[in-house]
Amino acid sequence: MATDTLVNISLGKEKQAAMDRFLAKGFPTNKWEEWKYASLKSLNDVDWNWNTSEAPASVVPVSLASSLQLKSLNGKFSVEGVLPSGVEILDFTSFAQQNPAFVQAWSNRNQILDQNSMYDLNDALTSSHQVIWIKAGIEIEKPILHQYIAEVSIASAVQSKILIYLEKGAKLTWVDDLSTKSNSETVLSNYVQEIWVEENAHLTFVKTQDFALKTTHIDHTFIFQRANSQVDMFTFSINGGFVRNNLHFYVDGENVVSNLNGLYVPGNDEFIDSHTVVDHRQPNSESNELYKGVLLGNSTGVFNGKIFVRPDAQKTNAFQSCKNVLASDKATMNTKPQLEIWADDVKCSHGTTTGQLSDEALFYMRSRGISQDAAKTLLMLAFVQQVIDKVELSDLRESISNRIVTKIQQALGV
Helix, strand or coil, rough: CCCHHHHCCCCCHHHHHHHHHHEEEEEECCCCCCHHHCCCCHHHHHCCCCCCCCCCCCCCCCCCCCCEEEEEEEEEEECCCCCCCCCCEEEEEHHHCCCHHHHHHCCCCCCCCCCCCHHHHHHHHHCCEEEEEEEECCCCCCEEEEEEEEECCCCEEEEEEEEEEEEHHHHEEEEEEEECCCCCEEEEEEEEEEEEEECCEEEEEEEEECCCCCCEEEEEEEECCCCEEEEEEEEEEEEEEEEHHHHHEECCCCCCCCEEEEEECCCCCCEEEEEEEEEEEECCEEEEEEEEEEECCCCEEEEEEEECCCCCCHHHCEEEEEEEEEEECCCEEEEEEEEEECCCCCCCEEEEEEEECCHHHHHHHHCCCCCCHHHHHHHHHHHHHHHHCCCCHHHHHHHHHHHHHHHHHHCCCC
């Protein structure tokens, strides 16, 4: 098995404990409830290079006006440019020494990590744990761009981990651009982001995923919110052989707003799995969740969304919606919306729909001289535009729309 070689890797005490947890569980399979529709069992058949030192052959810059550009190239983190005032970047050990109060709160954060052996693997093998620290009251006008690239010449596992910490009253727009090139060899990309949003802070987080077919990407994003904070989260999964997004929100304060927006457009032989958790722990907060998918070719999609409303979380408003279009009779969509409520004074709803393009709408557009393929493209773009239009950055919004149109047209053979 591929994991046999992990036993021989020399690790420190804490990392060895994480490795032991991973080896005890192994790669997730569909026998695990949280992986019911997915499995990473086939990764056991790959002879992985677990500690790649290879650099990507080339890095294409992302066209986006930003205040700072960061790069994670096969797990190697770097900073390009001058840090804006009020922003500090350092390793987690140094950060912890300067912030003992935060470390105490961090140790009590009570994450939900059941059946998440890939987090343990990342914890064991990641070579650096970088912290992006936004100081109290600082508002970063332009976004910080983080370009994440996994590209290798032999089958390799890439581990990356960052912590984003917004102090009280801070405001930040963060853009994650994740990709692999089509000529890359098989990649296991295992990426962890832990985000702490203090009182009255506001984070806008836009993540785009554009991976090659040989890429297996496991994405873990854990967001902890304090009182009066707001997080607007966007996840755009455009390409990828196997993509699993684990997005967990922990609402641990009053008057918190959590907005989760997702869009996935898998094509032939692609599998995109979206798992969300919103854990309401305190009263008088709200969460709004909107996920949409267009499934092309013989693709497979998964949406598994959970909302927890704890006994103390009275006056919670929590809404979840997942809507999907099957653009092919070979596509498959699996959905599992869930609510678990222990409070009695709440407003909560969840629902999911999966259907096909409207024959009436197609007929109407054809009768107006629009070709069949053009009509389908327009209808699918109109369907997903509700999510795209929520992105305030116009350049990024246009880029996402263009990439989705290109993908749809390729699937239709236009």
